[in-house]
Amino acid sequence: MRPPASNGQLLIVSAPSGAGKTSLIKTLLDTTPGLSVSVSHTTRPRRPGEVDGENYFFVDPATFAQMVAAGAFLEHAVVFGNCYGTARASVMAALAAGLDVVLELDWQGARRIRSLFPHTLSVFIVPPSTAALRARLEHRQQDDAATIERRMAAAAAEMAHQDEYDYVVMNDTFAQAQAALSAIVRAARLRVHR
Template sequence: MDKHKGNLFILSAPSGAGKSTLYKALLKQDQQVRISISHTTRTPRTGEEDGREYFFTDPESFLDMIAEDAFFEHAQVFDNYYGTSKASIFDMLEQGLDVILEIDWQGARQVRQLYPEAIGIFILPPSLQTLEERLKGRATDSEEVIQRRMAKAVNEMSHYNEYDFVIVNDDLNEALSQMGAIFKAMRSKTPIIEQKHGNLINDLLSL
């Protein structure tokens, strides 16, 4: 796998842990970070735009992309396909941007097989009670659906140890500070500094 100038981050969390709030806040404060936009075969919802929420495509084109090995990971959810394009991510990495893949633990396994350098971050809620309160606070789901989501969340959280970093999202500002620190620290890894500052290092060692 070719080395790239930016880092690829995998971000996973159970529903209700505050993952979207965190990464959206990070995008506002760190101009070097981008979120990966997935391809999907589902129809756009009201207010959604192609290339912003998703790249909307037809099933035939999506299957062609699978055949061409164009995806990092892809999955079928009910009647629709979702996938993460290699080309769009590599393009951003080559520009020196850090890219976030917002995917679950199963997708994370697929990505790590293809790109072992990917850095995994898992977001945990401070307690099951808080998680349930956040899910109920949305006021969009029945009690039965919430309990199903809770069971799924526990299963998701059991895979936390497959990730490089774990952030407990109790206080948003503290969690955001931790996440920002991880991104900045990863930019100082030796191979990245060698790539970015190769001429400087050669000069420093030329005596």
């Protein structure tokens, strides 16, 4: 499946938890016209400060299962015991409107989207080291020690797939990582064959 050339383009951004992908995507959206982000559906509890429909669409497990059965998702997965899905209708509508759409996905979701849309651009964000990643997770103060250990194990598994992506960006300093991500988007928009 490939959107017509006049339509927008898909950009997958993946990273282990704590690598800074959400902050990088937010800044990219704030500084790049014609770019939108796909808001995923999830069954996980809302965190303090999160807004339904902005950060995620928060749904109960039964609703999520109904959406899966109805084919409402381009991809969906279970991560840390919670379901996440990318809504087909909203992504296709944004592409048809000529917007480039950012999908914040894990490697499994990225693989699924690339199977549906082979011309999708993909970027993997890496931390400068595992020690730096651990420090970031601890600094966030969102998780207990056991959860941080699970996230570190998941990070190793996620990073094992970085070679499946078109680009790898190290988030050592935020400004440099942001500049690299912006340059990738600008270059992709200049490609003759999208």
